[in-house]
Amino acid sequence: MAGPGGDMQWCFSQVKGAIDDDVAEADIISTVEFNHTGELLATGDKGGRVVIFQQEIENKSQPQFRSEYNVYSTFQSHEPEFDYLKSLEIEEKINKIRWLPQKNAAQFLLSTNDKTIKLWKISERDKRPEGYNLKEEDGRYKDPNTIMSLRVPVLIPMDLMVEASPRRVFANAHTYHINSISVNSDNETYLSADDLRINLWHLEITDRSFNIVDIKPANMEELTEVITAAEFHPHQCNTFVYSSSKGTIRLCDMRASALCDKHSKLFEEPEDPSNRSFFSEIISSISDVKFSHNGRYMMTRDYLSVKIWDLNMENRPVETYQVHEYLRSKLCSLYENDCIFDKFECCWNGNDSVVMTGSYNNFFRMFDRGQRRDVTLEASRENSKPMQVLKPRKVCAGGKRKKDEISVDSLDFNKKILHTAWHPQDNIIAVATTNNLYIFQDKVN
């Protein structure tokens, strides 16, 4: 599947992170994101760290091994803080990372926790200056009386060094928790969304942002829905969408007015009365929304399914894929252990023909849109030998369990794959289990 041939097999490439079962809270991966060329892969974790992996230059002698991703830079993006005015702890957890289109030799990314967005520059340095006037090379100061002439330092080569430096801090604009950031195709603005508001920022201006959506009712008791995700259109700089906890997606046109409280399109699927239950509203809440690369479609993820919407059709999705329909009968226990509120993300492959999203038991799912085929794969230590082909998994929904099938009752709900990313061009995927990052690639024939 996934490739034009339709029979692509995925094989293990790499796993990052500690092996032991004892998971430190700070090591839990909270976001995964490829940059626009796919050469770099960034992860953020609950400890506020950002780790960037770089794809090594391809090895010509061993074509069957695609280049691997190795650590390029690690830095502490956010620190835990305390809001003294509201008596509120602000976690350092990285909620989202977004790469900026490359503008010079350096790379830039935005990272955000619940409240503060930061712009980071990741740059390389391979020269250092030498020839201090006042200091010796080891840093000691020279006796000034011995300085008789002025010399100009020169730059000499040194080992490559990667630096991450904070360039801008966009703070104090969100009362609620930031769930999304998205860079505009105009390359100079981005949006940030929290539960009730969406703000528009200029990448170079940190002291003001424009509020473009505000759904906070005058009386908070009338609150019926919250914003769960927001994203800019990949090409049309004036268009963005935001999804809500009620399962609707609103498309707004910033050309129409400065405050986009009135949407120009509302995407909503009428509810199926036969499936109505206590949990209907919870499971219809959208946890992620992503435009396709070509900008024609968008994909939304709710608790049980992935839906593809054509931007020109508002009344129903063009495709719906069930991620783990077998959980529908277990919603009650999933509600009790809070799993029902898990926010699964979803992603497109490079040419928009396949979509991927996560599930429980370290399973993740792929849906081939053209061939209407789907597959369940597992990220686990067991099949982490180099180039080992991943075996499709099957969950048995009830009745008699066949060989190789896994019973619903034996699924581990603590092992969930919330964050996945697909290389923008190649068939390379990054899948975050709790504290490990798995990288898989297609088998090159």
Add this chain to the structure above:
Amino acid sequence: MTDYCCPICSLLMNFTCYKSKLMKFTCYKSKLGNDSFLTSTFLTAETLPEGEILRLNSIKKLSTIALALGVERTRTELLPFLTDTIYDEDEVLLALAEQLGNFTMLVGGPEYVHCLLPPLESLATVEETVVRDKAVESLRKISQEHSPVDLEVHFEPLVKRLASGDWFTSRTSACGLFSVCYPRVSSTVKAEIRQHFRTLCSDDTPMVRRAAASKLGEFAKVLELDYVKSDIISLFTALASDEQDSVRLLAVEACVSIATLLPQEDLETLVMPTLRQAAEDKSWRVRYMVADKFSELQKAVGPEITKNDLVPAFQNLLKDCEAEVRAAAANKVKEFCENLPEDSREQIIMTHILPCVKELVSDTNQHVKSALASVIMGLSTILGKDNTIEHLLPLFLAQLKDECPEVRLNIISNLDCVNEVIGIRQLSQSLLPAIVELAEDAKWRVRLAIIEYMPLLAGQLGVEFFDEKLNTLCMAWLIDHVYAIREAATCNLMKLVEKFGAEWAQNTIVPKVLGMANDPNYLHRMTTLFCINALSEACGQDITTKQMLPVVLKMSNDQVANVRFNVAKSLQKIGPVLDSNALQSEVKPVLEKLATDTDMDVKYFAQEAISGTAAAKQIIFGILHLTALILPPNPEWTTTHLYSLGMFQVELVLVDQYKAVLGVHSLHHLTVQEGALQPRQAQAV
């Protein structure tokens, strides 16, 4: 900051901060020929910490380093080093980009100016817009210093390299350089430049298209008219219908310059279709830009097109569905009306503009109303007395009663326009309640704003009306519970006294102010002192000595220390107004008593007042500073003053200045002093 990340600083610059002083000195005493003496100025260098400010200061003195190195070494060593050093903090790079624009003489004059291109080229590609812009500005500056040959050999290739760079940062920088080299190159190169500009106008990245769009007008100005018609117009049309509204809106700006360049008969066919389209653009940001540039556009296209096209367009903008657009258009109402052709001005305003304005007065958005309120009064001078009374007055009155304080404030702040035409009496009935309401507004910023207009109002309304209606307000502000209001009220009194004179002050204000000296609230008692500080000069010696001084002196026995030390401060402040007799016999004993006060602060300020040193010292330092710069060295004069002041207060920078002034022979005195200085300095650092 570690060393590797700031090469400029920790090496060259950290040192130069010092070196630069040294150099200033060397230049002054040029060719001293005594290296060991030079290095003695390093003595204090080691105590200074590394830091960005230091580096910044250092880079700002880059010229000194270059001067010290000489033109040859600057070209061969310093510039190559700077070219590679683009790792630093933005502020440092910004300063560097700026400095290099003034470096021509330091590299050996116009003959060698092209040596500056490599470092500026690398600065023109960094990611920070401010740095790039500064680099481009410097490049534009030094382009003028290139000979026509150098321009083609060195400068133009650089522009081409930037224009075809891989990253959009370099391509955006290129956009700003075409116009400076175009007029001075051969026609073949001109053709190339036009081609490059065309390419950038259709660049893939919106950033570059935006840069090209914003430079389009400037580039059009240096182009031959034929090319403006053939090239620029098509680019302009393309940019004005770009898919990104952020590009389209910049084309509106270009429209102004292009329209000015073209002969009137071509405007209709070449510019107007695009402009009409922009005024009705789907994106409010583009329409906003049209509204914002409306006066410029109006001037550029001339009266005929204005009458036929712009009047309806302006009407539409005033009725736009987006409040931001309406507000921008409302802001332009007065300017637009002023610039209408005189023959049909009144008719156009009355039939086309005024109906829209009337609607805006009751707009749903307060920004729109307040934008209108800030200019609407200006219409009265254009329309004359009768029309103002009949049509505008009701609008003013409506806005004076607006629920939004900003609208009312804007009306009040522009009263002078209407006063000239119909006299303020027409308005006073509505004015007074509006002022009173603002004066008592719950938001202190609103109160602050109305206080600031008080002197203006007083001038317009005259002293009688003021005494009758507004005086009480002004006094009430003095006991406002917000300090900023009390402070502004004090300042207001001073301005009123300046306007109405000392006699008025003596009769109406001074008794009330002095009465507050017995107020049970010490904050109000202090307000008395603050008022006296502000009023003494305006009231003159007589009132100050006879009425104010006794009150101040009496307050020196106040039980609150804050009041007492403010007495000391006030005495210092009003000292210059008093005659020396009063100073000696009355002020001095009180200050001496306060100088023995039990409270530390009271003592301090009393002593300050007695010696008056702080102020005096500052002045003398200032003189020294100046002397160092402009006068020939006069060692005797300066040394005497220096010693009389006591060196311990002297800042390092000044010491350096003194050295320059004093010359070599008195330097050892200074060095001794500097030695004594060390501990204090370390503290300061």
